[in-house]
Amino acid sequence: MAILITGGTVVTPTGRHAADVLVDGETIAALFAPGLAPVVADAEVIDATGKYVIPGGVDAHTHMELPFGGTFASDTFESGTRAAAFGGTTTIIDFAVQRSGENVHEGLAAWHAKAGGNCHIDYAFHMIIGGVDDESLKAMDALVDAEGISSFKLFMAYPGVFYSDDGQILRAMQKARDNGSMIMMHAENGIAIDVLIGQALSRGETDPINHGLTRPAELEAEATRRAISLAQVAGDTPLYIVHLSASQALEAVAQARDTGRNVFAETCPQYLYLTLEDQLGAPGFEGAKWVCSTPLRSRQESHQRDLWRGLRSNDLAIVSTDHCPFCFKD
Numbered sequence: 001m002a003i004l005i006t007g008g009t010v011v012t013p014t015g016r017h018a019a020d021v022l023v024d025g026e027t028i029a030a031l032f033a034p035g036l037a038p039v040v041a042d043a044e045v046i047d048a049t050g051k052y053v054i055p056g057g058v059d060a061h062t063h064m065e066l067p068f069g070g071t072f073a074s075d076t077f078e079s080g081t082r083a084a085a086f087g088g089t090t091t092i093i094d095f096a097v098q099r100s101g102e103n104v105h106e107g108l109a110a111w112h113a114k115a116g117g118n119c120h121i122d123y124a125f126h127m128i129i130g131g132v133d134d135e136s137l138k139a140m141d142a143l144v145d146a147e148g149i150s151s152f153k154l155f156m157a158y159p160g161v162f163y164s165d166d167g168q169i170l171r172a173m174q175k176a177r178d179n180g181s182m183i184m185m186h187a188e189n190g191i192a193i194d195v196l197i198g199q200a201l202s203r204g205e206t207d208p209i210n211h212g213l214t215r216p217a218e219l220e221a222e223a224t225r226r227a228i229s230l231a232q233v234a235g236d237t238p239l240y241i242v243h244l245s246a247s248q249a250l251e252a253v254a255q256a257r258d259t260g261r262n263v264f265a266e267t268c269p270q271y272l273y274l275t276l277e278d279q280l281g282a283p284g285f286e287g288a289k290w291v292c293s294t295p296l297r298s299r300q301e302s303h304q305r306d307l308w309r310g311l312r313s314n315d316l317a318i319v320s321t322d323h324c325p326f327c328f329k330d
């Protein structure tokens with residue numbers, strides 16, 4: 001069935017235009033100058049006078065129902081995609097998970113079972129490879145060939161959970177180079193971070209702000225630079241840095257892009273609007289509402305200003321949410 005959206009202001013990558021939009025099934029079939037659309041039999045006509053008509057958003061980073069820290073992200077694929085539709089997001093790309101010792105195909109099947117038949121919008125998956133070994137490397141080929149999955153996420157953080165060492169990262173990057181896929185990276189030096197966390201705990205420093213203080217910007221930058229170097233050694237494997245929050249990490253990404261490298265980075269609204277002091281540093285346990293990794297950054301430094309500039313200059317290529325909600329009262 002066709003839909004004709006009339007009278008609105010259409011927003012495209014090249015600007016704003018008064019236009020009527022003809023949608024045929026799942027496809028935008030045509031744009032017409034105002035009043036020039038032909039009569040389409042049976043078309044549903046939507047009057048968008050005085051409104052913007054905007055393409056559906058793609059959120060390339062969500063975690064519906066993610067098991068984490070002994071609980072689950074509180075949005076199901078049903079509730080999360082319903083909320084997404086209300087905000088104009090028409091596609092999410094979620095992360096299927098393989099942990100060390102688990103089978104990649106079983107991990108993917110588990111995520112298909114959670115999402116299948118439950119989503120109000122389109123969805124796709126990246127695959128988290130939490131245990132890089134011979135078996136999971138072989139599975140990467142199979143996912144590219146048969147499952148339509150072309151992006152694999154690795155972690156330089158969370159030792160003992162999702163962490164890959166540099167050798168594992170290099171092997172996965174080489175595999176991605178060979179099968180034409182992309183490596184996504186959680187770039188934080190998790191080994192050093194765990195030392196800082198241990199030291200903070202031994203001093204009794206457990207207020208939520210310590211989540212940010214034990215994950216300094218320089219350890220995000222160091223990991224980002226290392227990931228960029230490893231991708232180069234692997235043969236310029238396409239690299240996507242997730243949830244970039246620090247100026248120094250952005251500088252490394254911008255430098256790589258200036259030399260034509262296949263390096264991309266996303267940031268998220270929390271890093272563009274919230275800060276370590278104002279939210280994570282809220283009194284009492286209130287700051288726990290703003291825990292995310294990478295953490296919110298200090299407003300004493302230039303991170304937010306640099307991220308906004310990075311979006312304008314296309315050094316940051318993507319804005320996603322890293323939507324991964326947990327219930328405070330629980």
Ligand SMILES: [Zn+2]
Pocket residue numbers: 061063322324
């Ligand atoms: Zn995430």
